[in-house]
Amino acid sequence: MPATQTLALTDTAVTSVSTATDCDTPGCATPPAGELRIGTVDGHLWATHLKADLSALPKGARVTSAKLSLTRSDCTTQCVAQKPAVYELSTPWTPAQSGKDLLTAAGEDTYIADTALAEIDFGPLVQSWTDRGGNEGAALTVSGTAAAAAYRSGAAADPAQRPKLTVEYLPPTAPGAVSDMVSTPGDTSLVATWNAPLDGGATHDITYVAKAEKSDGTVVGTWEGSAPRAVFSGLDNATSYRVAVTAKNAVGSGPVSRSALVHGASVAGGATRFQDYVQAYLNARNKITIGASLTAADAAAESPHGAVFGDLLGTQEASLVSAREALATRNMAYAGISTALTETVTGTDAASGRLLLRTTVSETTTVRIDGVDQVSESQNSKRYLFSVSGDTVKLQSESDDAQAGQTLSATATAATQVLATSADAAEPPADGTGALTLGEDGFPVGEAPAGGVRTASFAPASWVNGLGTGSWAYNNVGIKRDYYYDCTNFVSKALYYGGGLKMRSGWYRSNSAWFKNSGWSSWPVKASWTWAGANNLERHLVGYRGGYYINNVYDIRKGDILFFQYRGDPVYDHAAVVTANYGGRIHMAQHGGPDRTTLDDAIARHKGAAKPIASIVAIRPRGTR
Incomplete structure (x- = not known):
């Protein structure tokens, strides 16, 4: 860990003023000159507003801690430490306004409470002000009886x-x-992978520059992007290559890391034919999904390469047909699915000796809902293993390339587990308390409001901005994943950047805390478990933020958060953001699965899986305890 630096802000860099919060007008009470008050003094209940000028903090700095020092004026020795509650202001406040206006600006969502002032770490709060580019300061208060x-x-x-x-x-x-x-070679191509640097250097996002080099350093290809993966094609199998990667941010570029030299080998019959096999397999699977083929046997028989992938497709038939038929009962249908392969590398799997094709699969799905089409898109790196014996070729498995060597799971949890769940995690209530009511078909049921669809109010200013949460999630589904299992991290970002939910300090494993650290790769931890773990976030929103369950699917609104539990799993392990509700048809944005989809589609996709969706809760986040 590099050495930290210290910035001491005082005098004009820290403005401070006390105001009587029981006053409706400014200046109805004034403390003695040079004094700040917190609590009941001279018949008034006082709060103190502090605001720091952070312009001296270098842009991109990663705050590790921030401590506030106030000197007592009412005692000199053996002072009993006060434990004020700290509130981050959501709107501006000046001394020209009243004390009640300060409480309104502060809202009801504490950053921290019941902690001695000298022990409060304002670090995440200071980082938040620099990250979001806004700083209205903080209010320090205690109750009238404290x-x-x-x-x-x-x-x-x-x-x-x-x-x-x-x-x-x-x-x-x-x-x-x-x-x-x-670096893994293929036929006239290679794919390079790496891990992010331990030290990201700054709060700025990291990008990578990867270069394919010959042994003498001659560069034959350059790639730049945010993913820790690059593919190079058009190489010569007779020449050895390595890949040199540099991470960079707004400050500069880091040192170069190089892989070992590798060289490709020709694939018998040509690499193109194996790409054709995979494309044919995906096309056949799509035909089953949309109903153009009723069974896997039909889809395979209609393809010139059906003998290659028929057995693997047959293992997926039940799930695909189940999803198709389930949507039909909801007056929905898969109207079309298309897939395309890019960045394909075909070679030999070092572990098994079998032929391995690695590629990026882009999928566009059109779901017809009550006669209206909705399009969703997803992109994933995949690997396909083939057995080749003479002229007989069989596609044996499909898996996620980031989970190298693992067979694709039939459960959604393969793409939704995140970080960790604390040791004291409890199962969702056995009686389904808080969960949406699911009918015998597994889809949510509810009572439509009289007179048609109701437009929900977003009035309370102290609540999380649901419109902002939902809009941010819808517009930012394409942002890079910070974790492989990124669903809850994505939801927390939507709540933070779009909804304005404020960070809360505390031990990172505590369900009461909710924060991220700068740069997503900093010390001591990236984020609290509630920030990036689905079950932990669910308990945080309900137990520590005043959020509550929405039991009727018709009452769910934009900005509500959905949590999913899969059959046999003890906890909620996936989360998504509601982006719209059209008469009980819930639209959502997520990381893990199609980026923009519907709740019905998510349920249908897993109807025939080993672990279908067993329980769903919808929570309306609030900014209050």
């Missing part, structure tokens, strides 16, 4: 007694070196 305290203000005669915010941070630097470089 012990009051008085402190020196910025006008104190002794500079050492003035409020001071001490920020510890890692200065922004270029990223470190990527690790675990692997």
Whole structure:
């Protein structure tokens, strides 16, 4: 871990003022000059507003901690430490406004409470202000029955007694070196993979520059992007190549990491034919899904390559037919599916010796809902293993390329598990408390409101902005994944950037905390477990933010959060954001599965799976406890 630096903010860099929160008008009560008050003094209940000028903090710095120092003016020795609640302001406030206006600006969502002032870490809050580019300061309050305290203000005669915010941070630097470089050759091509650098260097996003080189350093191809994976084609099988990768951010570029030299080998019969086999397999699967072929045997028989993939397709028939038939009962249908292969590398699997094709599969799905078409898109890196014996070729398995060597699971959890679930995780209530009611067909049922579809109100200013949450999720589904299992991280980003849900400090394994650290690769941890773990976020929203369950599918609205439990799993392990509700038809955005889809489609896709969706809860987040 690199050494941190210290920035001490005081004097004009920290503005502070106390105001009587029981006053409807500004200036109805004024504390003595040079004094800050928190609590009941002289018949008024006081709160203090503090705001730090963070312009001296280098752009891209990663804040590791921030501590506020206030000097008591009402006692000198054996002072009982006050435990004020800290509120991040959502809207601007100035001393020209009333104390009640300050409480309104602060809302009801505490950053932290019941912690001695000297022990409060304002680090995530300071990082939040720099990340989002907005800083309205914080309000410090206690209840009317709690012990009051008085402190020196910025006008104190002794500079050492003035409020001071001490920020510890890692200065922004270029990223470190990527690790675990692997280049795997194919026929006139290769694919390179690597892990992100341990030190991201700054809060700025990392991108990578990968170059395919000959042994003498001659560059024959360059790729740049945010994914830790690059494909190079048009190579010479008789020549050895390696890949050199550099990570870079807004500060600069890190050191170069190079893979070992590899060279390709020709594939018997040509690599193109195996790509044709995979494309034919995907086309046949799509025909079953949309009903153009009723069975796997029909789809295989209609393809010139059916003998290659027929057996594998047969194992998926029940699930595909089940999804198709389930949607039909909801007046929905898969109207069309198309798939395309790009960045294809065909070679030999080192572990099994079988022929291996690695490719990026782009899928576009059109679902017809009550006569209206909705299009969803997804893109995933896949690997396909073939057995070749003489002229007989069989497609044996399809799997996720990031989970190299693992056979594709029939359960959604293969794409939805995230980070970790705390050791004290409890199963969702056996009586289904809070869950949507699912009919015998597995789809949600509910009572439509009288007079048609109801438009829900988004009025309370202290609540999470549901419209913002849903819009952010819909518009940003294409952002890069920070984790392989990224669903809950995506939901938290929507709540944070779109909905304005405020961070909450605490131990990163605690269900009461909710925060991310800068740059997504910083010390000591990337994020709280509630930020990136589905079951933990569900408990946080309900138990610590005042969120509540929506039991009627017709009452779900934009910005609500869906959590999914799969049969046999003890916890919720997938999350998605609701983007619209059209008469009980729930539309959602997610990472893991089609980016934009419907709840009905998600349920139908897993009807015939080993672990179908067993329970769904819809939670309306709030910013209050």
